[in-house]
Amino acid sequence: MPIRDEFTKGFWEILPPFRLVLGLCPTLAVTTTGINGIGMGLATTFVLVFSNFFVSLLRRLIPRQVRIASFIVIIASFVVIVELVMKAYFYQLSEFLGIFIPLIVVNCIILGRAEAFASRNNPILSLADGLGIGLGFTISLFVLGSIRELLGSGTLLGFHVMWSSFEPFTFMLKPPGAFVALGILLGLMNLISQYQARKGG
Amino acid sequence: MRDIVRMILVLTLIGAASGLTLSFVHRGTKERIEYQTIKFVKEPAVKKVLTGYDNDPILDRKKIGVGTDERGNPIELIIFPAKRQGQTFAVAIEGKGKGFGGLIGVMVGISKDGQLLDIGITSHSETPGVGSRVEEASFTDQFRGLSAKGALKADGISGATYSSKGVMSAVSQAIGYVANFREEIF
Amino acid sequence: MGDFILLMIGAILVNNILLIRFLGNCPFLGVSRSMDTATGMGMAVIFVLTLAGMITWLVHHYILIPLNLEYLRTIAFILVIATLVQFVEMVVQKTAPPLYEALGIYLPLITTNCAVLGVAIINIDEGYDLITSIFFSFASACGFALALILMAGMRERFDLVEIPKPLEGFAIGLITAGLIALAFSGFIGLA
Numbered sequence: 306m307p308i309r310d311e312f313t314k315g316f317w318e319i320l321p322p323f324r325l326v327l328g329l330c331p332t333l334a335v336t337t338t339g340i341n342g343i344g345m346g347l348a349t350t351f352v353l354v355f356s357n358f359f360v361s362l363l364r365r366l367i368p369r370q371v372r373i374a375s376f377i378v379i380i381a382s383f384v385v386i387v388e389l390v391m392k393a394y395f396y397q398l399s400e401f402l403g404i405f406i407p408l409i410v411v412n413c414i415i416l417g418r419a420e421a422f423a424s425r426n427n428p429i430l431s432l433a434d435g436l437g438i439g440l441g442f443t444i445s446l447f448v449l450g451s452i453r454e455l456l457g458s459g460t461l462l463g464f465h466v467m468w469s470s471f472e473p474f475t476f477m478l479k480p481p482g483a484f485v486a487l488g489i490l491l492g493l494m495n496l497i498s499q500y501q502a503r504k505g506g
Numbered sequence: 507m508r509d510i511v512r513m514i515l516v517l518t519l520i521g522a523a524s525g526l527t528l529s530f531v532h533r534g535t536k537e538r539i540e541y542q543t544i545k546f547v548k549e550p551a552v553k554k555v556l557t558g559y560d561n562d563p564i565l566d567r568k569k570i571g572v573g574t575d576e577r578g579n580p581i582e583l584i585i586f587p588a589k590r591q592g593q594t595f596a597v598a599i600e601g602k603g604k605g606f607g608g609l610i611g612v613m614v615g616i617s618k619d620g621q622l623l624d625i626g627i628t629s630h631s632e633t634p635g636v637g638s639r640v641e642e643a644s645f646t647d648q649f650r651g652l653s654a655k656g657a658l659k660a661d662g663i664s665g666a667t668y669s670s671k672g673v674m675s676a677v678s679q680a681i682g683y684v685a686n687f688r689e690e691i692f
Numbered sequence: 693m694g695d696f697i698l699l700m701i702g703a704i705l706v707n708n709i710l711l712i713r714f715l716g717n718c719p720f721l722g723v724s725r726s727m728d729t730a731t732g733m734g735m736a737v738i739f740v741l742t743l744a745g746m747i748t749w750l751v752h753h754y755i756l757i758p759l760n761l762e763y764l765r766t767i768a769f770i771l772v773i774a775t776l777v778q779f780v781e782m783v784v785q786k787t788a789p790p791l792y793e794a795l796g797i798y799l800p801l802i803t804t805n806c807a808v809l810g811v812a813i814i815n816i817d818e819g820y821d822l823i824t825s826i827f828f829s830f831a832s833a834c835g836f837a838l839a840l841i842l843m844a845g846m847r848e849r850f851d852l853v854e855i856p857k858p859l860e861g862f863a864i865g866l867i868t869a870g871l872i873a874l875a876f877s878g879f880i881g882l883a
Contacts, residue, residue: 326862327718330806334714363520368513375520377774377803381767382524386531389763393538396546404813407766411806413718480712481877484870488863495858524767532763 308433311426315437322445322487323494325438327413331405332446333483339462342450344398346443348391348406350436352383353415357435360423367424376419377410384410414442453477453486541565544584548613551626552586552598555615559588563598570690572683583683585691588615594692596623601680605672607631610640612676614649616684618692622652625677630669637669645670654681696827703831706882709807710839711873716807720840721865723798730844734837736798738830740780741808744773745829748812749822769812774803807836842872 319325322332331349336342359379367375388406391399399406409415418438423431454460457477459467467473476482545564552563563586572583586598596617602609610630615623627641639645640663648660658678662670684691709715716737723729748769756762781799785792802808811832815825846868855864 326721329717329721330714330810333717367516367520368509370509371513371517374771374774375517377770378517378520378524378767381770382528385528385764385766388766389531389535389539393535393542396542400546404810404817407813408715408806408810410766410770411804411809413804416804479877480714481870481873483714484866484873488859488866488870491866492856492859492863495860495863499858528764528767 308430311430312433312437315434315439315441316444317441319438319441320445321414321438321442323491325414325417327417328442329487330408331402331412332449333480333487335402335405336446336450336453336483337457337478338454338460339447339451341398341401342446342448343443344395345402345405346439346446348387348402349409349412349414350439350443351387352380352409353418353439353442354432354435355383356380356415357418357423357431358428360419361426361428361431364424372424373416373420376416376424380415380419381410414438449487449490452490453482457482548584548586548600548628551600551613551628554626555598555613555624556586556588556596557623559590559596561587561589563588568690570687572687583687594618597684597691599680599683599691600628601676601678601683603672603674603676603679605630605632605640606637606666606668607633610669610672610676612673612680614677614680616654616681620654620684622649622654622677622681625649625673627673630672632666632669632672637666639663639666640669640673645673649677654684696824699824699828700831700834701879701882703828704835704838705876705879708835708839708873708876709811709832710836711869711876713810715810716805716836719801719805720843720869721862723801724840724843724847724865727841727844727848729798730840731837732794733798733801734840735794736802737805737807737836738833740773740777740799740802741811741833741836742826742830743780744776744808745811745815746822746826747776748772749815749820749825752816753822765813765816766809769809770803773808773812777803807832839872839876843869846872 315321317324322328328349331345335345356376356379360376363375363379384407387409388399391402391406418435422434426434451461454462455466457473457475459465459471459473474482477486541564544567549564556563566587566589568585568587569582570585571580574580583599587594588596588598596615598613598615600611600613602611604610608631610632611628613626613628615625617623625646627646630638630640632638632640645660645663649658652658652660658674658681660670660674662674703709707713710717710720719733719737723733751768751772752762752765756765756768761768777799781792784799811829815828818828820828843865847865850864859867
């Protein structure tokens with residue numbers, strides 16, 4: 306089943322931002338809580354799914370020389386839609402994510418998928434690809450956000466879960482903590498893959 | 507040549523389609539965005555200064571023109587009416603006054619019979635711990651029940667004269683709006 | 693003048709665009725493997741970002757606001773930046789071949805560098821006037837170049853040491869960036 310393969314590869318094989326090291330800015334900036342990670346991830350997924358679909362639909366129509374410009378217009382249109390809808394219905398979240406909502410337009414994952422996948426495959430496969438990678442990205446952001454939230458403020462999804470004498474290390478919520486947390490997580494993922502590879506080969 | 511025509515045609519079409527969709531989405535969300543923005547920024551202050559209403563003052567807000575600024579653009583004043591059974595009995599209006607660190611925004615609740623109900627600071631950039639004490643209840647509570655017609659009397663905060671004066675002039679400005687535009691406001 | 697110096701220190705050291713505001717991290721990890729590429733990228737970003745900050749400000753104030761089209765800001769800015777990058781590439785190639793030689797390969801990467809769009813949006817959101825915007829854009833870009841070059845200097849040494857296998861590549865890069873960011877947070881009291 307090619308559709309299922311295209312969908313599931315986004316969850317491990319090329320899971321962004323770990324395997325596909327793109328889209329780091331929102332990953333680092335907004336993941337101070339799990340919920341913010343989900344919000345950012347879903348906004349990105351929305352743009353990714355629709356831009357993939359339309360790029361694929363128009364792929365025979367768009368001349369090669371202007372394809373990047375066309376892709377950018379298509380992506381930017383969906384970003385503006387997300388911006389407006391989030392302001393109208395999720396005001397607090399959109400205030401928190403702030404500048405990173407318009408910056409979805411320069412998230413390399415989206416342009417990267419448009420160029421590497423959607424412009425070469427049919428709309429259905431592109432839809433599956435966008436959805437898989439988008440949801441993989443959302444899960445990554447959620448995991449990273451939850452880890453930082455748990456260690457940095459002792460809560461998970463807003464609920465206190467750590468023991469009462471737990472001293473939160475606010476370092477995790479600060480910018481340096483974001484880099485270190487992502488780096489260690491990436492290292493752990495590499496460790497797992499290397500272990501698997503050794504066992505398999 | 508044919509390539510160039512095709513390039514221009516495709517880009518124009520994509521641009522037009524995107525412009526059309528976006529203006530449509532913009533029109534659909536405009537009202538709601540304005541409502542949300544005002545709700546999150548002003549609602550806490552409005553809730554503090556008005557009580558006993560059964561409507562949504564944010565939803566029922568009205569705008570009136572109150573003169574023009576130095577560039578000739580009209581200045582709009584937003585009025586948040588408090589209604590009981592459809593009758594407006596009080597309004598909340600934001601006034602601004604110059605404090606120590608910049609403009610201080612004060613939401614002022616004024617009843618129809620000309621009484622100050624309460625005030626709430628919406629924005630300020632006063633010195634933390636000194637001028638910022640104008641936000642404390644011991645200062646703002648003094649304005650409760652004062653008449654919106656006579657001269658304002660309130661004790662300033664010692665050490666924060668400019669900030670206290672800024673709040674006073676913001677309250678006076680709001681009262682002035684009610685006096686000058688009574689017809690439109692109530 | 694004092695305000696400008698403060699703005700400059702703020703943009704370069706205190707709110708460093710890469711390490712504290714998290715803008716432009718993709719090229720940060722991608723091209724910080726050697727000193728030469730880092731310097732080239734840094735210079736290209738300073739050049740384009742300063743120009744883009746100015747032009748997007750003009751577009752916003754003289755086209756979008758009069759036409760009441762502020763909601764199209766994102767799409768307008770990214771198109772302006774993409775066109776500008778293409779244009780700069782052409783002009784530099786024609787007029788200054790040595791410069792093109794040095795910066796050429798980095799220019800196309802800048803379109804999708806979120807630092808450029810990010811700073812353009814910050815200029816508008818903070819309500820800066822034209823001069824302040826140009827200055828802030830330049831200072832932010834200098835901050836970008838500084839962090840990039842510092843990072844490259846560190847990463848060049850990685851070739852000489854043994855790094856645990858799972859941490860090789862991006863993982864150790866991110867942790868190093870975290871430590872540099874930690875050092876930069878020592879400047880917080882300055883502005």
